[in-house]
Each structure stands twice: as C-alpha cells, then as structure tokens.
Amino acid sequence: MAENPWDERAQLWFLVRQVASRIDRAGQALVRGEVGISLAQFLVLSVVDAYPGDLNQQAVADRLGLTKGTVSRQIDLAVAAGLMTVEPSAHSRRENCVALTDAGAALVLKGDAALADARSSLLPDVAPADLAATLRALGSLNTTLGGPPVPS
Known part of the structure; x- marks a missing residue:
C-alpha cells in the first residue's frame, strides 16, 4: 500500500492557500464592484x-504581510487618485509617512460597510467551536512562523 503523499502539514498548506485564494477572489469582486478599487489598494487604505x-510604507507592508514594493505601488496609485498623502517623516529624513485624505477615509468607510453587509x-457560517479552534490554530501558526500576534 502506497503512503499518502498528503501528510497533515501538506494538507494544511494546501487548504490554507485554497481558502485564502477563495476569500481573496470574493473580496476582490466585492470591493471592485462596491468601491471601485482593487482589494490590495483597499487593504492598504484600511491599514492606514x-x-x-x-505610519511608513514598511509598517503598512508588515501589517499586511506584503512586500514594501507591492505596498509602494498601491500607495502611488492612491496618491494619484487623491486618496492618500505621503509626507517626509518628522522622525527620520529617510522615511515617508502616509495618511488618508478625506476621500480616502470615506472610501474605507464605504468599503467597510460593503464588507460588513x-x-x-x-x-x-462555521460552528462557533470550529471557528474558535481555527482562529487559535492559525494565530499560533502565524506567531510561530514569525508573524505578529493577532489582536483578540
């Protein structure tokens, strides 16, 4: 009898990627349709x-688990659209701080409402016990792999 090539860790990796991809696609369609921007840009605006x-670009990237380059492109698009500003940091000449404009803040509120709806x-729906167990397991894995603790 052949050994199952899908051990539990491989199954975990596969399922996490599949679930994240499905959630991202659904979120992308919703945000694009309701707010008119990409999910990536909405997430950057939401963190800011x-x-x-x-808050600098690296801090935004760290909070989203994205590269600084990816976040920088989204910030450039948001600045061009009048949704964000980038100003030199008061603490370091080598860093820039990002902030939302009133239009950017309004877009985040609109997107948050659409996502809540x-x-x-x-x-x-997931059984409350299953959801709690999943959150504990993923939070533990995230921290073990070097990610920040997830606020509870």
Whole structure:
C-alpha cells in the first residue's frame, strides 16, 4: 500500500492557500464592484486608516504581510487618485509617512460597510467551536512562523 503523499502539514498548506485564494477572489469582486478599487489598494487604505499617525510604507507592508514594493505601488496609485498623502517623516529624513485624505477615509468607510453587509456570503457560517479552534490554530501558526500576534 502506497503512503499518502498528503501528510497533515501538506494538507494544511494546501487548504490554507485554497481558502485564502477563495476569500481573496470574493473580496476582490466585492470591493471592485462596491468601491471601485482593487482589494490590495483597499487593504492598504484600511491599514492606514486603522493606524493613524506616523505610519511608513514598511509598517503598512508588515501589517499586511506584503512586500514594501507591492505596498509602494498601491500607495502611488492612491496618491494619484487623491486618496492618500505621503509626507517626509518628522522622525527620520529617510522615511515617508502616509495618511488618508478625506476621500480616502470615506472610501474605507464605504468599503467597510460593503464588507460588513456581505460578510455572511463571503464567509459562510462555521460552528462557533470550529471557528474558535481555527482562529487559535492559525494565530499560533502565524506567531510561530514569525508573524505578529493577532489582536483578540
């Protein structure tokens, strides 16, 4: 009898990628349709909204688990669209700080409302015990792999 090539860690890797991809596609379609920007740009705007103050591109990238280059492209697009500003940091001449404009803040509110309205269709109901166990396991894996602790 052949050994199963899909050990539990391989299954975990595969399933996490599949679930994340499906959620991203659904979120992309929703945000693009309701707000008119990409999910990547909306996520960058959302992080800047959630952490006002001296926030630089690297901090945004770290919070999203993206490269600084990816975030930089999204910031450039947002600045060109009048959704964000980039100013030199008061603490370091080598860094820039990003902030939302009023239009950017309004777009985040609109996107948050659309996501809240669509949450049940984007993320189907999961038994509370299963959801709690999944959150604990993924949070633990994230931290073990070097990610920041997830606020509870």
